[in-house]
Amino acid sequence: MHDDWAARIEAVWNDDALSDESRVERIDALAVERPVGDPVALFERAGARDSAGLEADAAPLYRAALDAGLDDVHRPRAVIQLASTLRNLGRAHESVEMLRAELSREPASPLHDEASAFLALALASLGREREAASVALRTLAPHLSRYTRSVAAYADELSAGTA
The missing domain is CATH 1.25.40.10 (Tetratricopeptide repeat domain)
Structure with missing residues (x-):
């Protein structure tokens, strides 16, 4: 049923x-x-x-x-x-x-x-656009064929306010 x-x-x-x-x-x-x-x-x-x-x-x-x-x-x-x-x-x-x-x-x-x-x-x-971009990039990073670490690091910098 x-x-x-x-x-x-x-x-x-x-x-x-x-x-x-x-x-x-x-x-x-x-x-x-x-x-x-x-x-x-x-x-x-x-x-x-x-x-x-x-x-x-x-x-x-x-x-x-x-x-x-x-x-x-x-x-x-x-x-x-x-x-x-x-x-x-x-x-x-x-x-x-x-x-x-x-x-x-x-x-x-x-x-x-x-x-x-x-x-x-x-x-x-x-x-909170910087934090939003950081979340989006952090989520996207593992799906990239290249630059995963770089994008993840930039996501962290955005979140920390240093990018």
């Missing part, structure tokens, strides 16, 4: 012909098939609202999904999406706190780099 439900959720997300309003309605209709308080259903409802630009409606649903105990696949996505939503709602300080907590989790999430990208955005929203 859950695999079929997940496939139907995915089909809604992949249907580019849907309006934002229709996507929210369809996700909500599928969510009621799950038990009340199901964390993944709450997460999908939040994501639909977030995608539709209804961030104020999405935030409490993300929180409810996280509080209900999302699995290791959905939890980091919910943290990143809620942090992004909070930044868009003018609560970048809270976004930074959430993302820093996510980045310090062990074991590291497979979405570690993605969380770093959103941390950089939140820091920039707070006017």
